[in-house]
Amino acid sequence: xxxxxxxxxxxxxxxxxxxVKELLENSVDAGSTRIDIDLEQxxxxxxxxxxxxxxxDSDDLPLAFISHATSKLTEADDLFRISTMGFRGEAxxxxxxxxxxxxxxxxPDRPSGAEIxxxxxxxxxxxxxxxxxxxxxxxxxxxxNFPVRKKFLKSIATELxxxxxxxxxLALANPGLHLVLRHNNKMVYEIPASASLPDRVALFFGxxxxxxLYEVDSGEAPIRLTGFIADxxxxxxxxxxxxxxxxxxWFRDRSVGHALQEAYRGLLMTGRYAAGFLxxxxxxxxxxxxxxxxxxxxxxxxxxxxxxxxxxxxKTRLLKENL
Ligand code: ADP
Ligand code: MG
Numbered sequence: 001x002x003x004x005x006x007x008x009x010x011x012x013x014x015x016x017x018x019x020v021k022e023l024l025e026n027s028v029d030a031g032s033t034r035i036d037i038d039l040e041q042x043x044x045x046x047x048x049x050x051x052x053x054x055x056x057d058s059d060d061l062p063l064a065f066i067s068h069a070t071s072k073l074t075e076a077d078d079l080f081r082i083s084t085m086g087f088r089g090e091a092x093x094x095x096x097x098x099x100x101x102x103x104x105x106x107x108p109d110r111p112s113g114a115e116i117x118x119x120x121x122x123x124x125x126x127x128x129x130x131x132x133x134x135x136x137x138x139x140x141x142x143x144x145n146f147p148v149r150k151k152f153l154k155s156i157a158t159e160l161x162x163x164x165x166x167x168x169x170l171a172l173a174n175p176g177l178h179l180v181l182r183h184n185n186k187m188v189y190e191i192p193a194s195a196s197l198p199d200r201v202a203l204f205f206g207x208x209x210x211x212x213l214y215e216v217d218s219g220e221a222p223i224r225l226t227g228f229i230a231d232x233x234x235x236x237x238x239x240x241x242x243x244x245x246x247x248x249x250w251f252r253d254r255s256v257g258h259a260l261q262e263a264y265r266g267l268l269m270t271g272r273y274a275a276g277f278l279x280x281x282x283x284x285x286x287x288x289x290x291x292x293x294x295x296x297x298x299x300x301x302x303x304x305x306x307x308x309x310x311x312x313x314x315k316t317r318l319l320k321e322n323l
Contacts, residue, residue: 012293013094015153016043017162019139021294022095024170025085027051029072030135033193034178037167041184042159044142044150052134055107058114061126064103065118067093085249090293097121098149099142105135120145164188168204169250172197172243172277197228201277205241209234209275214321216278218313223282223306225313229260230275232267232323241275246287248279251298256280259307263314267323276314280306 013019020037027035030053040046056064060071070089095101096118106113106129115129143150153159160183167181171191178193191203202210212234218225230241244256256278264274288299300306 012091013098013142015162016047016142016159017166018294019043019047019095019099019142020049020163021166021170022086022091023047023049023137023139024166026091027053027135028170028174028177029084029086030054032134032177034180036180037163037182038185039160039163039181039183042156043163044153044156044159045140047139047142048137050134050136052132055113055133055135056103056105057107058105058110058126061103061105061114061116062123064092065096065101065116065123085295092118095139096123098146099144100140102138102140103135104129104131104137106131106133108133160188169243171200171204173245173248173250173279175200197277201228206236208236209241213277214317216313216317218309223280223286223302223309225278225280225309227276227278229278229314229317231321232264232274232318234275235269235272240273241277242273243277244280245278246280246282246289246298247284249289249295249298251289252296253298255303255307256310259310260314263311263318267318274314278310280310282306 012022016039020043024035024037027049030051032051032053034052036050038046038048066089068089070086072084072086092103097120100120101118102115103118104113104115113129113131113133115127117124143153164181167179167189171177171179171189175195175197176193177191179189179191181188189203191200195203198210198213201213209230212231213228214231215228216225242257242260244251244253260274260276260278268274282300286301289295291297291299
């Protein structure tokens, strides 16, 4: 059998939620309209992701687990014009190195699909598969061959919580996507395609937050801010309800969070956070998403411009509500 190297797995795959994140991003990249996620024991026993996307050609199936094999970049230059969630070609290779994976897929133009397994980096021969078009991945016994890393996993409830956060970010970033999350055969979230962003906010954070939302839009421009902020009086004693996205990708950023907080200056009780669901559209060559393997952090070419745009747009919107 072909042996896939186990390098770099630790960087990207830390816990079940990291697996879910990578699989969901692949499903989104494949143009899926519906994604079903099933977990057992917080994802430590089983993570199954089924999508209705474009699938993988049977001939390309073994490549999916090869490190640095990606179908998404054609030229080196593409790294500065990234429009897909994935581009490193490392996720499936990493997951296949630390779990027992079954990958089944069919492209819409083929009468049947194929299946391949990868266990601790060892690939099985390809077999025919009769499922419907799209991709179905099962990841079993995460870290079964890495007892030390397995020991670092937390309780089932904690691991499930991390997966829920991952699914929340993806659901907020992709209105129009039908998402289902089940844990031990029980429904956790069912988000229909028709659910708008405020509907999604209501589903995850409650109706009071949705009812307190104001829409923001900085207007058509190369760099644009859209999304929703919450009335400062809406206080559920919540931790930070600050979700930031750039070009459809969730990211963590001190500076943008600070700009949001600054726009609320004088309106909040001390110690409270401004709530916002903010989407930046930035020309791809002005944002580097390749700063960190998990792509949680990004770097903007014009950081101070983004800061002012966020603060000014939100401040103006709050003033319009006489706040
Ligand atoms: P990357 O997403 O960075 O390209 P991955 O290791 O996540 O790398 O995936 C490797 C390749 O496998 C992808 O480039 C894609 O061609 C294919 N692939 C993985 N998951 C899916 C999916 N759900 N639908 C279609 N193709 C997929
Ligand atoms: Mg990927």
